[in-house]
Amino acid sequence: MSVRFTFDIHARDGTARNGTITTAHGSVATPAFMPVGTAATVKAMLPEQVRATGADVVLGNVYHLMLRPGAERIARLGGLHHFMDWPHTILTDSGGFQVMSLASMRKIDEQGVTFASHIDGSKHVLTPERSMEIQALLGSDIQMQLDECVSLPNERPAIEKAMHLSLRWAERSKAAFGGKPGQAIFAIVQGGDQADLRVQSARALVDMDFPGYAVGGLAVGEPQDVMLRMLDIVAPELPPERPRYLMGVGTPDDLLEAVARGIDMFDCVMPTRAGRHGLCYTRFGKINLKNARHADDPRPLDADGDCPVASRYSRAYLHHLTRSNEILGMVLNTWINLGYYQRLMQGARRAIAESRYADYMAETKAGWAAGDI
Numbered sequence: 001m002s003v004r005f006t007f008d009i010h011a012r013d014g015t016a017r018n019g020t021i022t023t024a025h026g027s028v029a030t031p032a033f034m035p036v037g038t039a040a041t042v043k044a045m046l047p048e049q050v051r052a053t054g055a056d057v058v059l060g061n062v063y064h065l066m067l068r069p070g071a072e073r074i075a076r077l078g079g080l081h082h083f084m085d086w087p088h089t090i091l092t093d094s095g096g097f098q099v100m101s102l103a104s105m106r107k108i109d110e111q112g113v114t115f116a117s118h119i120d121g122s123k124h125v126l127t128p129e130r131s132m133e134i135q136a137l138l139g140s141d142i143q144m145q146l147d148e149c150v151s152l153p154n155e156r157p158a159i160e161k162a163m164h165l166s167l168r169w170a171e172r173s174k175a176a177f178g179g180k181p182g183q184a185i186f187a188i189v190q191g192g193d194q195a196d197l198r199v200q201s202a203r204a205l206v207d208m209d210f211p212g213y214a215v216g217g218l219a220v221g222e223p224q225d226v227m228l229r230m231l232d233i234v235a236p237e238l239p240p241e242r243p244r245y246l247m248g249v250g251t252p253d254d255l256l257e258a259v260a261r262g263i264d265m266f267d268c269v270m271p272t273r274a275g276r277h278g279l280c281y282t283r284f285g286k287i288n289l290k291n292a293r294h295a296d297d298p299r300p301l302d303a304d305g306d307c308p309v310a311s312r313y314s315r316a317y318l319h320h321l322t323r324s325n326e327i328l329g330m331v332l333n334t335w336i337n338l339g340y341y342q343r344l345m346q347g348a349r350r351a352i353a354e355s356r357y358a359d360y361m362a363e364t365k366a367g368w369a370a371g372d373i
């Protein structure tokens with residue numbers, strides 16, 4: 001029975017939306033936070049733990065998986081869902097961003113990106129066609145076009161050049177997209193911090209007619225107010241009935257503000273990376289478990305019971321594990337952070353459905369400021 005890729009909006013509150021995306025591997029409640037599973041694993045977590053935090057979708061990366069273990073190998077082994085035993089939705093990023101942030105000897109031209117692997121220095125070429133072929137081999141449900149993302153601040157000519165190249169690569173990616181039932185390709189709006197280029201990019205991509213639209217080129221060094229201003233400019237240009245994905249974002253505050261501006265999907269390494277370094281996100285704000293003040297604190301991190309980890313272990317124990325660089329510390333802190341991000345989005349979905357999203361934002365931010373931690 002073939003499933004179609006669909007997006008249904010159940011409720012709106014201002015420009016915030018509560019919806020459901022349906023893919024070949026199940027449904028995704030939006031606004032959704034997507035844990036990053038770069039090398040076919042959400043670091044330090046078993047897939048059933050990731051699922052238990054409330055995640056409906058995880059993110060994979062073409063760049064990492066093409067280098068190791070290889071896309072053809074994963075395809076021979078049954079595809080990425082089977083390989084990592086994640087039977088739910090997977091979104092894969094197309095590789096351009098990772099090449100620019102990880103690889104060496106990078107060269108971008110009309111054809112694509114040429115680079116040397118950060119693992120063994122081997123030479124690779126990634127074109128829109130090859131990126132879509134890799135994503136098809138991985139079998140991901142939502143596949144991203146190949147694009148060029150520039151850092152900010154940057155010169156307008158460089159931003160403009162990358163935006164137009166990304167438009168040409170959007171057409172080539174779409175033409176190369178195999179598109180099995182329940183799979184979709186998303187376009188990526190570029191244009192840096194230039195309002196007119198953002199509008200030009202969005203309108204050109206809407207004319208190409210994609211099932212979903214990502215806002216790229218942000219969370220690359222710009223202040224939050226610049227990012228939010230770009231969302232105010234881009235969101236109204238995108239078809240309201242299609243999903244919007246803000247790439248690489250962000251802090252809990254970023255997520256709340258972007259949901260208010262009509263964003264439906266997020267991915268960010270912060271909850272997982274910060275967790276591995278002992279930094280935990282809670283209803284009361286951020287807590288650095290390495291800090292000596294936790295050494296004798298018998299209280300659980302958050303006794304409210306929503307998180308099985310934060311209500312079970314003492315701050316003293318989490319401090320001890322973190323200070324000792326124990327593997328269990330990385331697991332527990334990651335679990336706490338992914339759980340917090342999922343509950344943040346769950347609360348947003350409920351608030352939108354009950355037309356009280358502005359209050360939800362204010363109450364949540366007040367909780368962070370209370371900072372009784």
Ligand SMILES: CNc1nc2cc3c(=O)[nH]c(N)nc3c(CCN)c2[nH]1
Binds near residue numbers: 097144248
């Ligand atoms: C951490 N900040 C950040 N900004 C991004 C922009 C793009 C972007 O403009 N394009 C693509 N393809 N990926 C991006 C990513 C990676 C998302 N997993 C970004 N991450």
